[in-house]
Amino acid sequence: MNSFAAAVAGPDGQALDQIRITGVSGRGRHGVLESERATGQEFRADVVLHLDTRPAAEGDDLRATVSYADVAQETHDILVGEPVDLIETLAERIAAVALSHDAVYAVDVTVHKPQAPIPVAFADVEVTIRRDRVAVPPAVGAAPSAPVAADGAGPADPGTTTAAPAGHELPGGDVAEDPLAWPPTESAAVAAGPSDEPAAPLTGTAQDAEPNGLVVPEISPMPAAPEAFAAGPEQAGAPAQEPAEIAPQAEQPVAVPAFEPSADAPARPLDEEVTARRPAYDPDAYAAVAAGAAGAAAVAGFAAQEPETPPNGAPAEAQPEQYAGERFPEQQYQQDYPADYQQEEYQREQAPGFPGDQQAPAGQEPVGSHYEAIQHPRFDSQQDPADAHDQDAQQQFQDPRQFSDAQQFGEGQQFADPQQFADGQQFSDSQQFAEGQQFAEGQPHPAGQQSFPQDQEQYQPEPQYHEDAAQQFQEPQQQYADAHQFPADAQPYAGEQQAFPQDQQQYQPEPQFQPAPAAQPAPAEQPAAASSDMPGNGPVDRLDETPAEPVEVVLALGANLGDPQATLRAAVLDLDRIAGLQITEVSPLARTAAVGGPEQPDYLNAVVVARTRLSPRGLLHACQAVEHAHGRTREEHWGPRTLDIDVVTYGLLTAAADDLEVPHPRAHERAFVLEPWAQLKPEAVLPGLGGGPVAQLAATAQDRGGIRWLALDWLTESNSGADPTGDVEPQPTASHRPYNPPAPAQPEAPAQQQPMPGAPGQGQPGQHPGEQFQQQPPQQQNPFQPPQDAFQPPQDGQGFAGSGSTPYPQQAGAVPPPQESLVPAPAAHAPGPRSAPVVPAAVRETAHQEIPAEPVPLDPAPAKPVFAPVRPQPGDVPFAPVNHQQGTQQPAATTDERPAWMPVLPDDNGQR
Numbered sequence: 021m022n023s024f025a026a027a028v029a030g031p032d033g034q035a036l037d038q039i040r041i042t043g044v045s046g047r048g049r050h051g052v053l054e055s056e057r058a059t060g061q062e063f064r065a066d067v068v069l070h071l072d073t074r075p076a077a078e079g080d081d082l083r084a085t086v087s088y089a090d091v092a093q094e095t096h097d098i099l100v101g102e103p104v105d106l107i108e109t110l111a112e113r114i115a116a117v118a119l120s121h122d123a124v125y126a127v128d129v130t131v132h133k134p135q136a137p138i139p140v141a142f143a144d145v146e147v148t149i150r151r152d153r154v155a156v157p158p159a160v161g162a163a164p165s166a167p168v169a170a171d172g173a174g175p176a177d178p179g180t181t182t183a184a185p186a187g188h189e190l191p192g193g194d195v196a197e198d199p200l201a202w203p204p205t206e207s208a209a210v211a212a213g214p215s216d217e218p219a220a221p222l223t224g225t226a227q228d229a230e231p232n233g234l235v236v237p238e239i240s241p242m243p244a245a246p247e248a249f250a251a252g253p254e255q256a257g258a259p260a261q262e263p264a265e266i267a268p269q270a271e272q273p274v275a276v277p278a279f280e281p282s283a284d285a286p287a288r289p290l291d292e293e294v295t296a297r298r299p300a301y302d303p304d305a306y307a308a309v310a311a312g313a314a315g316a317a318a319v320a321g322f323a324a325q326e327p328e329t330p331p332n333g334a335p336a337e338a339q340p341e342q343y344a345g346e347r348f349p350e351q352q353y354q355q356d357y358p359a360d361y362q363q364e365e366y367q368r369e370q371a372p373g374f375p376g377d378q379q380a381p382a383g384q385e386p387v388g389s390h391y392e393a394i395q396h397p398r399f400d401s402q403q404d405p406a407d408a409h410d411q412d413a414q415q416q417f418q419d420p421r422q423f424s425d426a427q428q429f430g431e432g433q434q435f436a437d438p439q440q441f442a443d444g445q446q447f448s449d450s451q452q453f454a455e456g457q458q459f460a461e462g463q464p465h466p467a468g469q470q471s472f473p474q475d476q477e478q479y480q481p482e483p484q485y486h487e488d489a490a491q492q493f494q495e496p497q498q499q500y501a502d503a504h505q506f507p508a509d510a511q512p513y514a515g516e517q518q519a520f521p522q523d524q525q526q527y528q529p530e531p532q533f534q535p536a537p538a539a540q541p542a543p544a545e546q547p548a549a550a551s552s553d554m555p556g557n558g559p560v561d562r563l564d565e566t567p568a569e570p571v572e573v574v575l576a577l578g579a580n581l582g583d584p585q586a587t588l589r590a591a592v593l594d595l596d597r598i599a600g601l602q603i604t605e606v607s608p609l610a611r612t613a614a615v616g617g618p619e620q621p622d623y624l625n626a627v628v629v630a631r632t633r634l635s636p637r638g639l640l641h642a643c644q645a646v647e648h649a650h651g652r653t654r655e656e657h658w659g660p661r662t663l664d665i666d667v668v669t670y671g672l673l674t675a676a677a678d679d680l681e682v683p684h685p686r687a688h689e690r691a692f693v694l695e696p697w698a699q700l701k702p703e704a705v706l707p708g709l710g711g712g713p714v715a716q717l718a719a720t721a722q723d724r725g726g727i728r729w730l731a732l733d734w735l736t737e738s739n740s741g742a743d744p745t746g747d748v749e750p751q752p753t754a755s756h757r758p759y760n761p762p763a764p765a766q767p768e769a770p771a772q773q774q775p776m777p778g779a780p781g782q783g784q785p786g787q788h789p790g791e792q793f794q795q796q797p798p799q800q801q802n803p804f805q806p807p808q809d810a811f812q813p814p815q816d817g818q819g820f821a822g823s824g825s826t827p828y829p830q831q832a833g834a835v836p837p838p839q840e841s842l843v844p845a846p847a848a849h850a851p852g853p854r855s856a857p858v859v860p861a862a863v864r865e866t867a868h869q870e871i872p873a874e875p876v877p878l879d880p881a882p883a884k885p886v887f888a889p890v891r892p893q894p895g896d897v898p899f900a901p902v903n904h905q906q907g908t909q910q911p912a913a914t915t916d917e918r919p920a921w922m923p924v925l926p927d928d929n930g931q932r
């Protein structure tokens with residue numbers, strides 16, 4: 021909540037009333053870092069309007085007060101609008117639009133930036149300002165002449181009152197862009213116009229400059245309207261309003277701008293442009309300015325409590341002069357808004373079927389709801405086509421190409437816009453961390469709380485609790501339970517809330533997940549974000565927002581209990597079977613030394629890339645359901661487990677809540693995640709703080725030496741020797757075994773109703789992991805339906821392979837000591853071949869009228885690698901660079917007798 025509690029004294033010396041609007045939220049791209057501009061993050065604002073509400077109450081008349089909905093909308097528009105560097109600028113702009121409502125005498129604005137890129141644990145960053153009408157910004161187009169000094173002594177002396185305003189002329193005649201100008205102007209020159217005028221002086225006769233340079237305003241009663249008004253509307257012929265109703269006689273007039281350019285005003289060439297852009301003179305609008313001017317406030321509490329704060333009214337350079345105090349008629353409002361906003365407005369009209377339209381009457385959209393995500397994407401659409409919110413909502417539901425264009429989803433195009441990623445520019449901030457210099461042994465990771473400790477005992481997650489967390493998520497939790505027809509307290513989400521102890525000291529087992537009975541019907545499909553659009557739900561957590569189109573996600577899988585390889589294989593299939601989630605690529609399998617926790621067996625780790633229509637939290641729940649289906653228990657922090665599935669990334673989203681943080685807060689430092697991921701996608705980039713090119717992060721991760729080997733065929737070979745606790749059995753190599761094309765695909769029952777072929781032990785030798793999915797039959801799902809907001813809970817005995825063929829939890833018995841690392845630290849990272857993308861489900865649906873006898877060649881060039889094991893030659897190391905053109909390994913020195921598993925690519929003749 022806004023930290024200002026102090027009242028503003030009204031004209032009668034009494035405290036003014038307040039209208040408080042809190043938690044207006046929106047996703048903006050503000051910040052000085054490139055990554056902030058590219059990715060965006062949440063911004064929130066609290067606005068306290070100081071006004072006299074009695075006239076409105078007396079007549080029960082909205083016109084005599086300020087519509088909080090208007091202010092909220094305007095605040096929101098600023099948060100999601102034109103990017104600026106500073107939250108100070110946002111606050112100033114918000115204050116400006118608040119003060120443009122004539123009933124408002126003063127305003128407190130707090131802007132929060134809870135996801136600010138700060139490399140230490142923190143809860144929030146906020147800036148709070150108070151602004152009032154003491155320094156009345158001149159109306160655009162007003163003559164600079166005859167400003168009346170605050171002390172009533174006559175025209176202010178420009179020479180003494182002008183302080184370097186923003187938008188001032190630069191040496192050479194250029195006009196500086198005024199970041200406070202809002203809405204954005206067509207040209208910086210427009211913004212500069214009013215700043216040419218002398219800034220209005222501060223209220224009061226005492227503007228004593230303190231030794232520290234601050235000017236301490238004198239506390240004074242609210243000046244009255246008539247006197248203050250005298251220089252204004254009368255001149256302009258505007259009908260005088262009745263500000264005196266709420267403002268007693270003036271004791272000290274304030275500066276009031278003239279409303280019409282006066283004949284003797286200095287030439288202001290910019291005025292022409294300004295007036296040309298503005299509609300005809302609107303007496304009411306300008307009278308409103310005058311009324312506002314009359315309300316110059318003395319901010320008693322403020323002055324008393326915040327002596328170090330700049331005086332009432334921003335310094336002249338901080339005043340949003342161009343806009344404050346104005347009321348733009350609707351037409352002008354639209355003219356001045358960015359073109360894409362107008363487009364949005366247009367589309368809003370043209371597409372009445374927009375989610376949220378029914379619930380949100382025009383002008384009263386629920387602030388911060390999913391309506392925002394759907395209704396405002398055009399703000400970003402030009403900038404970041406990868407943003408899931410940027411897509412046209414109509415197209416989402418109507419354009420089949422969106423679902424059938426394999427290119428859209430394959431090869432990571434959606435998230436690898438070369439403009440943004442190819443040269444790493446977008447991540448230049450984090451890239452510098454990934455270059456290696458700052459990852460030298462013992463140096464903290466720039467992400468601070470995510471730093472990889474030398475001493476693993478210190479490797480504890482930082483508490484990231486918010487007091488209101490449980491409250492905050494109660495409702496989504498219930499909604500989730502409702503949607504999935506199992507009780508809230510039986511679902512993984514509820515368990516997680518309990519499982520993560522408040523003090524982080526203990527790691528309590530969570531309640532066991534109870535899969536829904538098999539007979540239960542599937543939950544009804546829901547339109548995207550339907551639950552988010554309900555009015556009255558308050559700001560929507562982005563982690564609950566369903567994407568407008570599929571989002572590419574990266575999941576990290578790990579296991580070291582039971583039959584880890586079988587479990588991981590089954591888990592991949594289980595994940596792919598979840599409605600709204602399609603696995604597109606599967607990494608090689610890494611055998612890795614356990615990082616953190618007690619002594620425990622090596623892990624098997626893999627990374628999968630998928631597309632999802634689930635919300636981030638829905639995806640987490642889906643992963644947790646699969647974990648549970650495979651007997652995951654949480655008894656010891658970082659203890660051994662049958663299956664762990666972490667959400668590494670969700671598109672480019674960066675968000676943190678108690679139960680979910682994306683990107684995964686430790687992904688950037690975990691070779692057991694980064695290395696398989698880099699093998700799969702050498703060009704991958706981990707977004708967010710501490711992120712960067714995955715291959716580089718992998719090469720510098722401290723646990724990289726714990727990577728024993730990679731198995732490339734682990735999904736298709738029944739046993740890749742991947743038993744972390746046992747001996748590793750050498751496998752036939754590609755040179756010994758020719759590539760066997762996959763068996764012809766067989767029609768299958770719809771996913772989710774029968775286990776898929778290719779379940780553990782049924783994989784086709786030599787088959788690419790993705791080809792299993794490629795052979796999936798059409799799903800019984802209309803691709804043009806709105807997306808499902810949820811995964812199907814596992815159907816006991818039906819859905820998850822784990823309930824059939826995968827061993828259920830086998831708790832650790834005698835834990836063998838960790839093995840010596842058999843692998844030296846990897847040499848320079850050699851990008852491996854990417855695996856072929858899997859045909860998206862919708863493509864399967866549309867393209868599989870006939871099941872082809874042979875897998876459809878999806879990606880003819882470059883050739884798909886077949887993940888086949890390569891027997892290491894004496895001297896090989898698992899990460900030895902591979903000549904991917906020829907599929908040969910380059911010798912490296914090692915004594916490792918274990919098999920290395922390397923990708924094998926066909927040569928130019930298609931031979932392997």
Ligand SMILES: Nc1ncnc2c1ncn2[C@@H]1O[C@H](COP(=O)(O)OP(=O)(O)OP(=O)(O)O)[C@@H](O)[C@H]1O
Nearest residue numbers: 516658664665666667668679680681682683684686
């Ligand atoms: N990106 C994420 N992926 C998975 N779980 C997450 C994520 N962010 C937060 N969590 C929360 O972390 C909690 C603990 O998860 P889990 O028990 O899998 O941790 P872990 O695997 O032992 O440790 P780590 O989180 O370091 O991988 C979960 O209940 C989940 O709510």
Ligand SMILES: Nc1nc2c(c(=O)[nH]1)N=C(CO)CN2
Nearest residue numbers: 578612613614615623658692
């Ligand atoms: N090698 C390895 N170490 C870990 C892993 C893991 O998957 N692999 N997961 C952990 C908690 O998620 C903790 N430590």
